[in-house]
Amino acid sequence: MDIVVKGRKTEVPERFRKHVAEKLKLEKVQKLDGKVIRLDVEVSKEPNPRQADRSDRVEITVISRGPVIRAEAAATDPYAALDLATSKLEARLRKQHDKRHSRRGNGRVPASDVGAVIGAAELNDSGELVAEQGAGEVPVTHMGPLEIRGEGPLVVREKTHSAAPMALDQALYEMELVGHDFYLFVDSETKMPSVVYRRHAYDYGVIRLNSDPFYSGEPGGAGGELGG
Numbered sequence: 001m002d003i004v005v006k007g008r009k010t011e012v013p014e015r016f017r018k019h020v021a022e023k024l025k026l027e028k029v030q031k032l033d034g035k036v037i038r039l040d041v042e043v044s045k046e047p048n049p050r051q052a053d054r055s056d057r058v059e060i061t062v063i064s065r066g067p068v069i070r071a072e073a074a075a076t077d078p079y080a081a082l083d084l085a086t087s088k089l090e091a092r093l094r095k096q097h098d099k100r101h102s103r104r105g106n107g108r109v110p111a112s113d114v115g116a117v118i119g120a121a122e123l124n125d126s127g128e129l130v131a132e133q134g135a136g137e138v139p140v141t142h143m144g145p146l147e148i149r150g151e152g153p154l155v156v157r158e159k160t161h162s163a164a165p166m167a168l169d170q171a172l173y174e175m176e177l178v179g180h181d182f183y184l185f186v187d188s189e190t191k192m193p194s195v196v197y198r199r200h201a202y203d204y205g206v207i208r209l210n211s212d213p214f215y216s217g218e219p220g221g222a223g224g225e226l227g228g
Contacts, residue, residue: 035065
């Protein structure tokens with residue numbers, strides 16, 4: 001397994017390259033994911049002095065025969081950013097490792113015995129029970145509060161978070177902290193539900209949702225505008 005360190009519009013000193021090799025414990029990475037082929041470490045620098053507290057960014061990508069795992073972080077210097085990104089990466093690798101092991105066995109019923117266990121009921125592609133139906137009736141599946149008729153592919157994952165309103169700068173910081181490309185929050189200035197998202201290079205965008213009870217147009221959100 002190789003570690004490839006490169007800079008995006010910045011030079012990477014040899015001292016930092018050696019520090020990366022020492023920081024990223026290959027034995028630990030391979031123990032958590034035995035299919036790893038390569039680790040890509042990209043270092044970049046934000047020239048904007050207003051973002052001096054997160055001027056150096058480090059992104060670590062695990063190239064594997066399985067799913068690609070990525071972690072990134074920004075800090076005042078590349079060494080601190082590397083520490084943060086490494087911690088995130090190890091947490092995500094451990095989560096994937098635990099998920100793989102929890103899928104093995106875990107008291108599952110063998111496929112040959114499924115029919116005997118669930119009787120005449122049927123399972124959909126997601127492994128959920130499908131309501132019984134007569135000849136010519138449309139199959140109905142319940143996923144949370146939704147009732148799905150037919151076989152349309154639909155994946156539903158419902159989450160509810162409680163959060164205090166925050167300023168735009170804080171939302172950007174929180175987005176970088178969790179390593180996502182977007183972050184949902186309530187703007188403390190406008191009181192609107194808002195989303196900050198990463199666009200190109202170091203540019204960010206923000207979408208605010210204004211609830212208008214007198215709006216008479218077609219119902220919908222701002223999903224089509226994200227990334228524009």
